[in-house]
Amino acid sequence: MVERARARSHEASRVKAGASWWTRRRTGRCAPDGDTKGNASSRSAWRRGRAPAALAVLTAGLLAFHRAVPNSVGRLGSLLEAFLPWLGLVVPVLLGLALLRRSATVLVALLLPVAAWTYLFGGLLLPEANSxxxxxxxxxxxxxxxxxxxxxxxxxxxxxxxxxxxxxxxxxxxxxxxxxxxxxxxxxxxxxxxxxxxxxxxxxxxxxxxxxxxxxxxxxxxxxxxxxxxxxxxxxxxxxxxxxxxxxxxxxxxxxxxxxxxxxxxxxxxxxxxxxxxxxxxxxxxxxxxxxxxxxxxxxxxxxxxxxxxxxxxxxxxxxxxxxxxxxxxxxxxxxxxxxxxxxxxxxxxx
Structure with missing residues (x-):
């Protein structure tokens, strides 16, 4: 009688442990191989920094399509274009934020404004060609x-x-x-x-x-x-x-x-x-x-x-x-x- 009770208790503990492991796996707190910390860090690196990543995309859009900003209200298009090279300062600010937050999403998104700024102004930084x-x-x-x-x-x-x-x-x-x-x-x-x-x-x-x-x-x-x-x-x-x-x-x-x-x-x-x-x-x-x-x-x-x-x-x-x-x-x-x-x-x- 006592042994049957112990067997039932042991089986209940095994079921509870299994359910707990499955719950942790579904919520990202446990990797299939048991590396719970590594899996969570990998996933969160891509989930962090969505707002800075959106700002990086917006900056790239303003650089690449500044002519699309209308001039009908306050000549906002011309105002933007007067200081257009300075939009590049957004990049180092967001880069520092990405490194601080360990956000892979922001790092990838920053490639867009870097490419746009380099296309528009990178040539101005080159040394003078032979005249x-x-x-x-x-x-x-x-x-x-x-x-x-x-x-x-x-x-x-x-x-x-x-x-x-x-x-x-x-x-x-x-x-x-x-x-x-x-x-x-x-x-x-x-x-x-x-x-x-x-x-x-x-x-x-x-x-x-x-x-x-x-x-x-x-x-x-x-x-x-x-x-x-x-x-x-x-x-x-x-x-x-x-x-x-x-x-x-x-x-x-x-x-x-x-x-x-x-x-x-x-x-x-x-x-x-x-x-x-x-x-x-x-x-x-x-x-x-x-x-x-x-x-x-x-x-x-x-x-x-x-x-x-x-x-x-x-x-x-x-x-x-x-x-x-x-x-x-x-x-x-x-x-x-x-x-x-x-x-x-x-x-x-x-x-």
Whole structure:
């Protein structure tokens, strides 16, 4: 009698143990081979971090399809594109989070924004390619109408040894200073309104370029077109300063800039000379669709980010050197001057 009771008790214990093992296996706390800890860790590594993984996918989508972001409300598309390279900062943040949480899902998802960013901007990080024998070096700088040291600014720009120097925000008081400081090395120059071009080579056909947007009643002359007679042929040089933009509660206010960019684009399209160089403060990055009338007709830099604004902590390159039937092979920033912009220097291969 006692032995039968013991047998029944032993059998009940075996059934209970089996049920407990099966429950642990179904809930992921026990592997078939008994390695409960390893199996749980493997499964949770793929389950953790779903929200950061979704953020990585969203970042990749914004990089790859930024043109799909509408501009109808607050010009959000242009605002995104003005700071598009900085979306790459999401990657190291999420990478640190993935390592901290040991999330395989986030690590895999991060491949998408890395690939998108590399496709868009990776080429700008490459070293400068060997340039051809025929080239022009040009410097572009918004010198600021509040620059306290125009003499020092002029000397700094000339010290880079460019063939061309384009300046914006020239004031009647500062203009004679720049003319005198640059006269020795740059005997040829043309100024229209607040923009000017200094050249080592002769200039001809200089004229005002009308890029004034509608609604402006005050004097506004920010465009110049001239022809540079280089040893390698004639180049049509355009200097422009597009209207400023503002970021507020309603988004990006850029309608005047976009209108002025359209007028400038039409002028470039009508230019009869084959080689064209555009230098200026365009108040926008080349990724911004607001500059599409120009970027659709001209080449941007192949190498170099050259963030130029603001000078204290540059976050965007709104000063541009672009070309048609020529190649801007490299851009770099020069040391700060008395302006709130940094100067940029471009190496341009003709042909």
């Amino acid at each position: 051809a024998a025929y080239e022009v070096v040009a410097v572009q700088h918004n010198v600021s109408d509040e620059n306290p040291d125009p003499v020092g600014t002029a000397r700094a720009l000339a010290g880079a040894g460019p063939d061309l120097i384009a300046l914006e925000e020239l004031t009647p008081r500062a203009l004679p200073v720049y003319e005198k400081a640059l006269a020795t090395d740059y005997p040829h120059h043309a100024v229209r309104g607040t923009v000017g071009l200094w050249s080592k080579h002769p200039l001809t056909g200089s004229r005002l370029l009308d890029i004034k947007p509608r609604g402006l009643t005050k004097t506004w002359s920010r465009g110049l077109r001239t022809v540079v007679r280089t040893p390698h042929g004639e180049i049509a040089a355009y200097v422009a300063h597009l209207p400023s933009v503002r970021v507020g509660a309603g988004g990006l206010a850029s309608s005047r800039r976009d209108e002025s960019a359209g007028l400038l684009g039409k002028a470039v399209a009508a230019e009869k000379l084959r080689s064209v160089i555009l230098l200026g403060d365009l108040n926008s990055t080349v990724d911004d669709r607001g500059l599409a009338p120009l970027t659709s007709r001209m080449n941007a830099a192949e190498r170099g980010f050259a963030f130029s604004f603001p000078a204290v902590f540059p976050v965007a390159r709104i000063d541009q050197v672009m070309a048609r039937s020529a190649t801007v092979v490299h851009l770099r920033t020069l040391p700060a001057t008395g302006s709130d912009h940094l100067p940029i220097a471009a190496r341009i291969t003709l042909g």
